[in-house]
Amino acid sequence: MTVRAVASSQRMPSTVMGTARAYVALIKPNIIWLLLMTTVPAMVLAYGGWPPSTLVVWTLLGGTLAAGSANAINQYIDRDIDQLMRRTRRRPLPSGVVTPHRALWFGLVLGVIAAVWLYALVNVLSAILAVGAIGFYVVIYTLLLKRNTWQNIVIGGAAGAAPTLIGWTAVTGQLDSLAPIFMFLIVFWWTPPHFWALALVLEDDYREAGVPMLPVVQGQRATKVQILLWAIMLTALTVLFAGVSNLGSIYLGTALVGGGIFIAYAAWMLGQPGKRGAWRLYKYSTYYLAALFIAVMIDTLVR
Template sequence: MRIGQQPGGSGAHGSSATAHDTSASATAQAGKGDGVVSRVLRRPLAYIALTKPRVIELLLVATIPTMLLADRGTVDIRLILVTLFGGWMGAASANTLNCVADADIDKVMKRTAKRPLAREAVPTSHAAIFGVTLGIASFGWLWWQANLLSGVLVVATILFYVFVYTLGLKRRTSQNVVWGGAAGCMPALVGWSAVTGGIGWPAIALFGVIFFWTPPHTWALAMRYKEDYRAAGVPMLPVVATEQAVTKQIVIYTWLTVLTTLALVPATGVVYAAVALVAGAWFLLMAHQLYSGVRRGESVKPLRLFLQSNNYLAVVFCGLAVDSVLGWDTVGSFFG
């Protein structure tokens, strides 16, 4: 080796390589030093995916009509918007923390394998911080813009969904979605409390509608993906029971759903009553067709019921919204 020559190169080439290595090292160190904020900015879509935007549609379906019913005949746009924003943050928090808790089984199931934590697009610790931050922001926002009860109900929803359903029930019992589904009913109570400062019986009825609707909706999906749930060790009802037993339960809960929508009729007008009756008959027909098909040993498509159950709930709540905005005399007033 000549004097002045460096290992790995000579002259200008050696200096260039050294400079390149130094630059690469500096870049690597800078990358290691990236914080949560920079990661969020670089991967916004992954963080949005953590919140499960499509699931949050239920928030819109339940909250707006409930608020319109609570203030029947009046539309307070500002209050509706601020409540939706606060509720969105709360739902996004619950869904994100659910992804954190379920990251291990999401990797196993084909339906969830592309979720951000399953494909390691977002660090788990950062997702947890993101979820907790959204929850705190939701509580503060609703307390400020609506009232304390609304903020407390959102926090209760997040805690119930994460600790009671996700960590407590989901992997232990086939009745997981029956009781865990209560978290998805809370937007009705939040919306009502934002308007009235309390909880009235119509809000409880709307809570019941979503509560009874959740099992047939979810079990229909689980029938389609039962092998995924079995592989992940999640004892959804279609995994541990026969198709006939599952579809029988679907029929029972569909009847309970429709009857609960009709229980709300005294507090509403003829528009909602008509919509609830027609949509209910349609939903019952679909559930009975699925059950009959299974009993006859035919090839059935449970995913169709899952998809159409979304349409059913949307139609019923849209009917409620229109009825509430019109503000016509309630059915109950004709008997009282």
């Protein structure tokens, strides 16, 4: 074996691993975990306890495939603006690790597998909702809204809220209660203040890429006012959900305390100069949503 062949064989494992990591990055696993965090509590609440574990696994795997499909196609469409933003220019497409053609096919194949998987192992309604969420995220949010209006994340948040409905219907086979609608609305109402906080941090990036996020269009103060208003509405919605779903003190306490901190932090940030505190609020809102849905699950299981 020549020296060149030896060197090539030694590089191959790292190349294969690098390509595998690139395809994993296409599905944005750092986002998917939070979406799936809302799926299991919805299933637990619908079942009135812990549902069959196989059903939980099938639903989570199908949801992961569906979300991965939407994220991969999103990165295919946004590859031009991803190259302009510091936060995204190292993604697989701008960096050239994955070609656009392969990224698109990867996303489409994942979507087909997700639909077949959920149809075969969960139920038809969950499969329809997953396909609808992929279509909404790709067409409505990515193609129509993201580059054209600052309300992109307001309307586009519906796609990220779909896992609550998918989790509920995986157990019941139908949307037969106000509870899944309220869970959907909670995630929907959580999405704008969460991503507006991030948009404050990345304002310069979005301006450079020509993406009309709220801070770019209306300024930092207007964005912070909207974050506070949406945090207040979100907290009210989470408290109402306790009554709608007959949840107890564990959930209600989490909703009141967590929402109160969210509102207080948003009010504090409003009085600060520039984007001070925006990153911490963004991180807090992530943990807040996770805690809220974990409380739904725990409250249901201990009843």
